[in-house]
Amino acid sequence: MPVTVVVGAQWGDEGKAKVIDLLSKEHGYVVRYQGGHNAGHTVVVGDERYALQLIPSGILYDHVVPVIGNGVVVDMVTLFNEIDTLERRGISCARLIVSSHAHLIFPWHQAWDAHAEAGRGDDKIGTTLKGIGPAYADKARRVGIRAGEVLDASAFAISLKDRATAENVALAAAGATVLDVDAIVEQFTVLAARLAPYVGDTVSELHDALAAGHQLLLEGAQATFLDLDHGTYPYVTSSNPTSGGACVGTGLGPRDIDRIVGITKAYTTRVGSGPFPTELLDELGEKLVDIGREFGTVTGRRRRPGWIDCVMLRQAVRLNSLTELALTKLDVFDTFEQVRVCVGYRVGGTTLRHYPDRIELLADVEPVYIDMPGWNQSLAAVREPGQLPAQAQDFLRLVEREVGVPIRIVGVGAERDDYLLWS
Ligand code: GDP
Ligand code: IMO
Ligand code: MG
Numbered sequence: 001m002p003v004t005v006v007v008g009a010q011w012g013d014e015g016k017a018k019v020i021d022l023l024s025k026e027h028g029y030v031v032r033y034q035g036g037h038n039a040g041h042t043v044v045v046g047d048e049r050y051a052l053q054l055i056p057s058g059i060l061y062d063h064v065v066p067v068i069g070n071g072v073v074v075d076m077v078t079l080f081n082e083i084d085t086l087e088r089r090g091i092s093c094a095r096l097i098v099s100s101h102a103h104l105i106f107p108w109h110q111a112w113d114a115h116a117e118a119g120r121g122d123d124k125i126g127t128t129l130k131g132i133g134p135a136y137a138d139k140a141r142r143v144g145i146r147a148g149e150v151l152d153a154s155a156f157a158i159s160l161k162d163r164a165t166a167e168n169v170a171l172a173a174a175g176a177t178v179l180d181v182d183a184i185v186e187q188f189t190v191l192a193a194r195l196a197p198y199v200g201d202t203v204s205e206l207h208d209a210l211a212a213g214h215q216l217l218l219e220g221a222q223a224t225f226l227d228l229d230h231g232t233y234p235y236v237t238s239s240n241p242t243s244g245g246a247c248v249g250t251g252l253g254p255r256d257i258d259r260i261v262g263i264t265k266a267y268t269t270r271v272g273s274g275p276f277p278t279e280l281l282d283e284l285g286e287k288l289v290d291i292g293r294e295f296g297t298v299t300g301r302r303r304r305p306g307w308i309d310c311v312m313l314r315q316a317v318r319l320n321s322l323t324e325l326a327l328t329k330l331d332v333f334d335t336f337e338q339v340r341v342c343v344g345y346r347v348g349g350t351t352l353r354h355y356p357d358r359i360e361l362l363a364d365v366e367p368v369y370i371d372m373p374g375w376n377q378s379l380a381a382v383r384e385p386g387q388l389p390a391q392a393q394d395f396l397r398l399v400e401r402e403v404g405v406p407i408r409i410v411g412v413g414a415e416r417d418d419y420l421l422w423s
Contacts, residue, residue, distance in 0.1 A: 007246070012271065021043045054074065067205070068097070224312075229242075232275055
């Protein structure tokens with residue numbers, strides 16, 4: 001399988017990084033294809049916990065070439081903090097390649113993000129305030145600054161000063177917080193010089209790697225239902241996490257891709273605003289947050305909890321051409337008397353099996369559940385499918401039947417080795 005895509009099948013934080021770390025063993029390149037430092041990807045190795053935002057989750061293996069693809073928006077401050085932190089812990093980032101076509105994030109993007117959120121009052125999207133939406137907006141307006149521009153230091157300095165000055169005028173006119181242009185120019189000129197050696201032609205690099213017989217792993221950030229086109233708009237991110245975005249964001253073509261792994265939790269979480277049909281607002285939800293430690297890796301925000309939703313997962317299969325699922329956090333249900341699986345939405349006297357086109361309907365749908373008994377025992381030591389209690393096996397079979405693709409990897413704990421191959 002030369003090219004594999006890993007994509008979140010829900011609203012993010014499904015455990016993509018853990019699965020990517022696992023699959024990295026057999027891949028030569030790990031490539032982030034969209035998003036930016038709004039992502040928080042956690043890998044746990046023994047007592048060490050790595051929280052990655054921009055660096056691909058394959059970084060922990062020496063043999064992996066980590067690549068930041070053209071579809072990513074790069075905040076240099078975060079990138080170099082991350083590199084410094086990893087290198088202090090003995091993980092070399094020298095192999096990293098950043099696409100010359102990736103767009104850069106600057107402080108005015110964060111200022112605009114904060115201003116837009118403040119202006120929305122009660123209708124806040126609940127963004128990460130990292131400037132992601134404004135950076136992609138600049139890309140679409142064709143005024144963005146790309147990583148390749150740092151290779152010409154004097155042209156970059158002019159363009160940086162021009163943009164910072166113009167943005168400051170616009171921020172002042174909008175009544176937003178203004179910036180210190182000179183300080184920005186000074187800081188980002190230094191960062192740009194540091195970025196230059198990492199910048200490269202990643203499209204050629206990846207095609208050459210493929211031709212040379214390497215296996216490539218394309219790492220999605222965020223998730224299917226945060227996709228700008230297919231998610232719960234406007235409560236989405238500003239890029240395309242769905243597998244089509246993996247082609248656009250790397251320069252590989254659709255026919256290069258062989259395997260597409262959708263990651264789902266055994267339940268569902270969401271951070272920020274927006275509809276959530278299976279949301280749990282009661283003490284069971286609190287229990288999920290508590291045992292699943294459902295607090296954001298980046299912002300520390302509490303994630304909203306709910307039951308697994310096969311209507312969403314069926315749609316994720318369609319939108320991404322998923323060939324399989326990886327289901328994480330099955331262990332979080334170890335002490336639950338009962339678990340529920342949403343298999344349809346009841347609305348206006350009918351039952352929908354497929355995700356509605358009108359997102360507004362999601363506020364009114366009533367989930368149809370199949371209730372399953374819990375297993376009341378720890379899955380922590382389970383490494384073989386046959387060791388799983390019958391109730392956990394029934395749960396996995398029900399999800400597979402309802403969603404229509406096999407589950408291959410099952411997570412039973414946060415650590416690197418806490419998983420089993422189910423099929
Ligand atoms: P990502 O954004 O999809 O990479 O996911 P995050 O790293 O933001 O959040 C997933 C969290 O669940 C992290 O804290 C992981 O360490 C943890 N995790 C991943 N898989 C499992 C699992 O199977 N069981 C448990 N208990 N935790 C897991
Ligand atoms: P990973 O890769 C969960 C959410 C934000 C907000 C919306 C828009 O760790 O799964 P943005 O800052 O992107 O404009 O915010 O998207 N969001 C995430 N939720 N996991 C993420 O990343 C997310 N990245 C963005 O909470 O609702
Ligand atoms: Mg995350």
